[in-house]
Amino acid sequence: MKILIIGKGGREHALAWKLSQNESVTKIYVAEGNPGCELLPKVACVKLHKIDDLLGFALAEKIDLTIVGSEELLVAGIVDKFKAHNLRIFGPDQNAAQLEGSKVFSKDFMKKYGIKTAAYESFSDYAKALKYLDQVNYPIVIKASGLAAGKGVIIAPNRDEAEIALADMLLERIFGDSGNEVVIEEFLDGVEASILSFTDSQVIIPLISAKDHKKIGDGETGPNTGGMGVIAPNPYVTDEVNQAFIRDILEPTLRGIQSEKMDFAGVIFFGVMITKNGVYLLEYNMRMGDPETQAVLPLMESDLLELINATLDKQLALFDIKWRSGATCCVVLASGGYPHKHPVGIDICGIREFNAQGCYLFAAGVASKQNQLVTAGGRVLNIVAHGSDLSIAHENAYNAIKQISFDGCYFRSDIGKV
Numbered sequence: 001m002k003i004l005i006i007g008k009g010g011r012e013h014a015l016a017w018k019l020s021q022n023e024s025v026t027k028i029y030v031a032e033g034n035p036g037c038e039l040l041p042k043v044a045c046v047k048l049h050k051i052d053d054l055l056g057f058a059l060a061e062k063i064d065l066t067i068v069g070s071e072e073l074l075v076a077g078i079v080d081k082f083k084a085h086n087l088r089i090f091g092p093d094q095n096a097a098q099l100e101g102s103k104v105f106s107k108d109f110m111k112k113y114g115i116k117t118a119a120y121e122s123f124s125d126y127a128k129a130l131k132y133l134d135q136v137n138y139p140i141v142i143k144a145s146g147l148a149a150g151k152g153v154i155i156a157p158n159r160d161e162a163e164i165a166l167a168d169m170l171l172e173r174i175f176g177d178s179g180n181e182v183v184i185e186e187f188l189d190g191v192e193a194s195i196l197s198f199t200d201s202q203v204i205i206p207l208i209s210a211k212d213h214k215k216i217g218d219g220e221t222g223p224n225t226g227g228m229g230v231i232a233p234n235p236y237v238t239d240e241v242n243q244a245f246i247r248d249i250l251e252p253t254l255r256g257i258q259s260e261k262m263d264f265a266g267v268i269f270f271g272v273m274i275t276k277n278g279v280y281l282l283e284y285n286m287r288m289g290d291p292e293t294q295a296v297l298p299l300m301e302s303d304l305l306e307l308i309n310a311t312l313d314k315q316l317a318l319f320d321i322k323w324r325s326g327a328t329c330c331v332v333l334a335s336g337g338y339p340h341k342h343p344v345g346i347d348i349c350g351i352r353e354f355n356a357q358g359c360y361l362f363a364a365g366v367a368s369k370q371n372q373l374v375t376a377g378g379r380v381l382n383i384v385a386h387g388s389d390l391s392i393a394h395e396n397a398y399n400a401i402k403q404i405s406f407d408g409c410y411f412r413s414d415i416g417k418v
């Protein structure tokens with residue numbers, strides 16, 4: 001069985017690691033992957049990015065299953081194209097991918113199906129958006145509707161900053177077409193949780209919850225990043241929170257998917273805010289999270305390929321996902337200066353030799369230069385540790401990090417402590 005994973009980060013390395021454990025898998029290609037993935041037996045990277053090139057490769061290599069890591073190609077319709085050529089691919093079609101690709105589409109869907117979410121209005125006209133600011137409370141949240149690599153959300157503390165955000169998006173077009181429309185929504189105060197789930201459009205089955213750590217600095221300070229670490233399970237997702245999530249978000253989402261005749265097998269990643277007034281849906285992502293995947297998959301005892309196949313075969317309701325006990329802590333090692341300007345091409349020591357009991361290394365911004373592994377991005381490596389509880393997982397992760405070094409290596413010291 002040959003698998004193609006599309007993407008190049010720590011998420012894709014973790015997917016390749018988990019899928020390679022299934023004995024029927026003979027080869028995994030990651031497009032374009034990174035040299036860290038190639039340290040796994042059975043895994044090879046291929047430098048392909050465009051849908052047509054990926055399709056040609058999947059046909060020529062007789063790929064049995066394709067899994068798409070990131071959102072851009074899903075929104076661009078890769079699943080529809082692969083299916084049109086009778087290829088087996090896991091993910092939403094272009095229509096369902098709009099639940100992530102358009103915030104106006106997803107908020108309208110949430111409203112239509114009574115899914116608990118922040119009150120909002122959407123605008124494409126600057127003057128009308130400005131007028132709406134007369135009636136809102138601050139802080140207020142302003143979002144570019146389209147994909148913006150996680151940068152399209154501004155929390156404006158006052159009217160002046162809200163006006164600047166609207167002008168940037170609708171007039172200056174700093175996010176290009178992604179900012180043709182904006183959503184202005186109520187600010188929610190609370191704690192966030194990432195709840196990844198699998199769906200075959202007949203049921204939605206949540207995985208273990210996770211908690212991202214988005215800010216660059218300890219204590220959740222400084223600018224936002226792509227994620228500096230994750231823990232799983234999320235300690236704030238109590239039984240009570242889980243029940244509210246299922247009743248107010250998951251069940252009406254499934255009703256919406258069925259009423260809209262969205263028929264797909266893939267992932268729904270619910271980004272939720274736990275507040276004193278209940279659990280609210282902030283957003284849908286229609287793919288696995290990064291770095292959530294790196295913390296969640298090491299807790300999964302079940303075989304991931306069997307789970308994906310059951311989902312594609314619409315047998316998900318019969319699949320009992322088994323989990324290990326304990327917790328995981330994933331710490332991101334970043335280049336000094338990230339999320340701002342940072343150097344690349346710096347030698348990394350310790351990747352090939354990395355060996356720590358109950359720990360995993362997933363590579364992200366890593367390249368190979370004359371057989372030496374070097375930094376190639378902001379977020380370079382993920383070190384994940386399992387422990388019988390969160391504090392042991394935290395300790396194990398920080399001990400394992402000592403095996404890795406590169407000049408300027410930066411990481412938060414409090415993943416799992418806040």
Ligand code: AMP
Nearest residue numbers: 118141153185186187188189271282283
């Ligand atoms: P989104 O892409 O919609 O998930 O937004 C990105 C991040 O912005 C979220 O993970 C939250 O940290 C923050 N955010 C989004 N919407 C709200 C909101 N209504 N209230 C407070 N924070 C929000």
Ligand code: GLY
Nearest residue numbers: 212227289290291
């Ligand atoms: N960790 C957030 C995301 O994958 O979008």
